[in-house]
Each structure stands twice: as structure tokens, then as C-alpha cells.
Amino acid sequence: MMDRKAFFILGFIMFLTMTGYGIVLPTLPFLADNLNLSSVQMSSLIIIWAISQLITAPLWGRLADKIGRKPVLIFGVFGFGVAFLILIFAQSYWQLLLLRLIGAALSSGAQPAVFSMVADQTERKNRSQSIAKMGAVNGLGFLCGPAVGGVFSPFGVLVPFIVAGSLAFITLPFAWLFIKETDFQRENKNPSAKGSESLSLWQSIAMVTKKGYWDLYTIILGLSIAASSLFGLLGYFMIARFDSSPEFVSLAFSAQAGFSVIVQFFFLKKFTDFFEEDTICKMGLIISTFGYCLISISSFEWVAIVGCMFTGFGQALVRPIATAMLSKRNEMGQGITMGLQHAMDSLGRILGPLWGGWVFAYMVSAPFITSAIITALLLLIVMMTSKQPKIQLKKLRQKDTGHKNYHA
Template sequence: MFLAMLGMGLIIPVLPEFLHELGAGGQAAGYLVSAFGVTQFIFSPIAGDISDKYGRKPMIIFGISLFALSNLLAAIASDLTLLFVSRFIGGIGSAALVPSIMAYLADITSEEERGKGMSWLGASMTSGFIIGPGVGGFLAEFGMRTPFYASACLGLLTMVCTIILLPESLSSDLRLKRQQSKDKRENIFRQLALSFKSRYFILLLIIFAMTFGLTHFEAIYPLFVVQSYGFTTRDIAILFTVCSLIATFNQIVLTGWLTRKIGEKAIINYTLLFSAVTLILLLFSGNFYYVMTITMLFFTFGNILRPTINTLLSKEAGEDQGLVAGMNNAYMSLGSIFGPIIAGILFDVHINLPYLFGALVLLGSVVVSIKGVKVKKDVTSS
């Protein structure tokens, strides 16, 4: 997960210049981010089901290989069409990779250990963003497309490491039993309909809102700071590197302590609320260090929120870790579809509108969380 996110982080600083070269504005940028989410949404539950039956490792390898192919196509893209194709392929790769890794983690941890495991998994994802943008900004000095080639190479390296070093987490007997099972899972849209009545629906809904807010923030962030505050590619690289580093440190130090002190539900409520506030505060000044502080806070709240929700969702999943991880990714995908599209449209109307609307969505999710999230008493006890 670290290497995959590192590869994704590499390309962040060059996006404004890359999109400008291809004649793309805020709306096109939003559609490009959403294209990733469309195929991620469609294939996530399918990938989760396959990983339950045939093992986590094959799906992880498959996902990483598509990730590498996606970045290679982006590197050679000379128009938006090929860039969209690369994003669609990347979405399929993410659908195979993310739920399989989350289910793998659930396979090898007890419920008591799972919160810590999810926290470390979240830290590994964020760590990719620590190094990625900084390295991407450096590589961009050798050419705007260099970060894409480097990202593709990292994907291939990760695939080789996975093949050699990663053991399968599901026993052959369990995989055979599931393969012989005659129970058929519904298609993605039927699964979504059934999830509305599930005991973990509110958590899935918050995952959607969280991802909506995050992709709303990230989809037009490079364009926003360039057009509104005049930041450079190097400035963006420094921002993402420093902010991700501090946010990851805060997550590792604070998540466990906050869970013991105030419990998971309070963490969810407060991080959603403070995330909404930071989106609004971002609009008040173009001072570099002010923007860095606000961005760092937004990343910190998101980094603490993500493993907290994933832990609760995993505990509710029981034996259907692959399926629920797939639904988790599907709701993340829905957020990453609609968040960037709306952000891009609003950005072309007024540069500040995406962050105001994103804050509104996150505030609404606070109300949903307060009324709907329930946790076991022993989970929140200190």
C-alpha cells in the first residue's frame, strides 16, 4: 500500500502543468479524478468476492499490475482520451488492490489487534504521500512526464516484491470451501440496495461523505493554490510532503490515545466537524505557512478518521471481510466519483465554491454520525 500510494503521490505536483498542456480546466480535472472512481466503484465488490474465494494475493498482484499500466499510459498520453483510459484502468487496479489488502489485514489480526493494524495501514498509505509529492516535484525538473514513468516503475517493483515475499492469508481449504459454495452474491447495485438495510450502513455513508470531502479537496487543490495564491510546482510538492509527514505522525501518536480517551464515535464526530472547518479556513489567506498549517490539519483529521471507521466496519463484517471491504471501497468510489465532478463544476463557477460545498457535506455527515453511529461499550471503554 505504501508503494502504491507513493506512486500516486509522485504525480500530484505536476498535475496543473500537465492538465494545462492538454487544455484541461477545473471541470476536466474533476472528470479525470471521477473516471478513476467509476471503475473502482463497479469492480470493488467483484474484487472483494473473488478475493474471498480465490485468495488475497492474486488480487493484490492483479491490482498492482493495472496500477503500473495506468501510469505508463498516462506518461505517454498526448490527449485527454488516453488519459481517461489510464484513469479507468487505474480504478480497476484500485478496486482489486485496496479491499484485498484490507481483507488481508483482517485475516491476520484479531479484533483486539485490528484497530492498531488499520492505523498502521492508514499510516502506510499516508507515508506514500509524504515522500511521493516531494520526489515528484524533484523528478519534474527532468521533465513533466518523468513522475508518471517513475510511478509505473514503482508499480512493477511492488508487483515483484508481492509475488516473492507475500504469503497467502487464506488457507487452501477455506478457499476451496468458498469456491464450492452455491451462494451467489448480488450484483453491485443490488448489493448497494441491500447495504441500505445493513447494520453498517451508517458507517458506509460516512465513508462516502469522508471520501467526497477528501476528493473534493484534492481534485482541485493544485489548481486552486496555483490560480488563487500563485503557488508553483515546487510549492505544491513541499506542501503535500510536509503536511503528510506531520499528519502521519499525528495519526500514529494520537489515534490510539484518542480512542482510549473519548472513543471511536467521538473521534468520528470531531474529525468530521474539524475537517469541515479547515475547508472554510483555507479560503482566508494565501500565506504559504498558513495554507500549510490548514492543509496539515485537514490531512490529520482525515488520517485519524479513516482507520477509526475502517476498524468499526471490519468488526461488523464478521466472516464477510472481503465483501464488506469491497463495499467499503465501493462507497469510497462513489465519493470519489461525485466529489471531483461537483468540485470541478463549482470551481469553474467560482474558485471558492468547491470548499464551501465540501464543508457543507462534511457538516451534514456530523449530524448523521451523531444520530446513527453505534459502538459497543467495551470498544470505547478506557
């Protein structure tokens, strides 16, 4: 079981880092406005971040398997600080675009390294809960970020960026002093991991299409597309349909993120105690689908907000379970596995807003209808792939028992 102090330190690092990211996101449009950028250029600044992480996250994940988790984590947190601070020097659109590209590339190793550490040192039966708590800390930091940014924005448009970068740098001494490589990374003696050492980068990436991987990576991708379409278009939807105030729009976002954090922190353990992982995924996808449908047919603001609660609830059940199930596959190292997971998440953040923005022009509820369709299709995938012979599950348990005996 993972050391409690180490887990809290990792959570603290992720919280401060994501708080910094949450500070910057609402402030970026004001920096873009100062440079007289168009809405298309503004959107490209958000998309380029996801594109850069899509490309570089698997590279950082593979590097974490080769040189260790701690160096990649340290550099990733450092990259977050640099990513925010260098933006204050941008004087044109192309400079801002380039700096966003560089910043994302430098920082994209942090999350795969953290989740690899959690997976390394957590038993299979407890892994979903540990990953869920780390994801909840991530979400809590992102949730707090805009509020913190609102405090510093009156002091100048660049101040939130300086604060965000400073928060990332503040975490570096904690990571350097308290995180030990041997506390997180298993020795390279695991007999099942020997085959992963011979896999090239492209062979590792191709594992996304292999049996036992493709369905889980598809779930991560689909969830990300659905959620990012929601985040990108929810405000426009509420303004167009209800003429909502900024307070109600903020409340809707907070309801979605808040419910996700609460479920991951306090309720997922209860679900894992009583239900199998694939059953929890099915329940979460049903709840998410209902939430997106509720938003799309809502006639009142409060109905849309309740729909956001359901989507947050459902995502909180499915995402950590799918990530934990990926980490239990032993054909690749944890670093590349988590790096590809982060890449799928980034790809979803690219496709979701693009698709949602396009269909929104034709019908304001279309982004949420398509998100409901996506989660319903994911449910179908889970139902199809969960009908595997029980003997495969027995083999996995026997393999895990064999690893424990080997290490003993």
C-alpha cells in the same frame, strides 16, 4: 495478531505503489499538454480513473472473498504497473482516456485485498490501529511521490511514468515470495460468515443501504467528497486569495497530508486507548469541520495552512475508525466490504472536484464552506447512530468471543 513481518511487507507494497501514483499525478498535466488537451479533457482523465475504480473495486473485493486475497493483490499491483507504463504509448486524448480506464480497472483490487488481509488477521480491539498504520503508509507514499517525480521530470515527461510502473513491478517478487494466503485469510469456517456466501453481488452492494452499514459508508463518502474538493481547489484558492507562490501551495498540501500521516502512525493508538470509537469519530469530525471553516475565512496564507493541518488531523481520526468498524460487521466477506469502501472513496473523488469546481466559480471559499457543512452533517449522523442500545454492543462482543472459541 497479524505477523509483524507480513504487515511490514504489505506496508512496503502499498508505500511503493502509492509512491508511484504520487509520481504520476503531478506529471499527468504535462503529458496532457503535449497532446494539446483542454482543461476539461485533463479533468476527465482524473475523473475516469475514479469512475473505473468505483465500478470495479466491489468486483475485485468479491473475487478476493472467493479465490483468496493474495491472487487479487498480486494482480492489483501488476495492474498498477501496467496502468502507468501503457500511458507512454498514448498518442491522442481518446487513447489516453481508454488507457486510464483500463489501468484503473486492472489495479483497483490491490487496496481492498490489502485491507482485507489486515482485517482478517487483526483482533477487533487492535484493528483501528492496524488499518490506520496501513493508511498512513498509503499517505506517506502519496506524499513522497511528487518529490520523487520532480527528480525524474527533467529527464523527460514520460520518465516519471516509467519509474512509477517500475516501482509497482519491483514489489511483485516481495508479494509473491513473502505473502502467504494462509497467513491472511481465515478458513471458511466462521459460522457468522456463512450467510455472506449466499449473497449475490447486487445483494452485497445493497448492503450499503442497510442498518449498521449505511452510516459508515456515508462517512467514507462524505470524507472523500470534502477532502477531494480541498485537494482539487486549494491551489486555485490560495492563488486567487493570496497570490501564493508554488512553494506555499505545496506547503499547504504537505501540511494536510503530513499531519494525517503523523496522527495515524503515532497518536491514534492513544485515542483508542482512552475513547470509544464513536467518540473518536465525533472528535475527528469536529476538528475537520473547524479546519475547513478556518481555510474558508482565512485572511493570511499561514491561517489556511493551519486549517489544512486541522483537516488532516480530523480525517486521520475518522477514516481508519470508520473502516475498522466496517470490517467488524460480519454479514459480508471482508473483500466485498473493503471493495465497497474503496468504491465509496472513488465516488467521493468524482463528486468532490466536480462540486468544488462549480461553486468555486461563484465564490472562491465555497468549496471549503461546503466541505465544512458535509463534515458537520456527518457529525450529526454519528451522533444519531451512536445512540443505539448498549445491548447491541454486548451482542457484538459475545459474537466475537464465540468466533474465537470456535476457532480454538
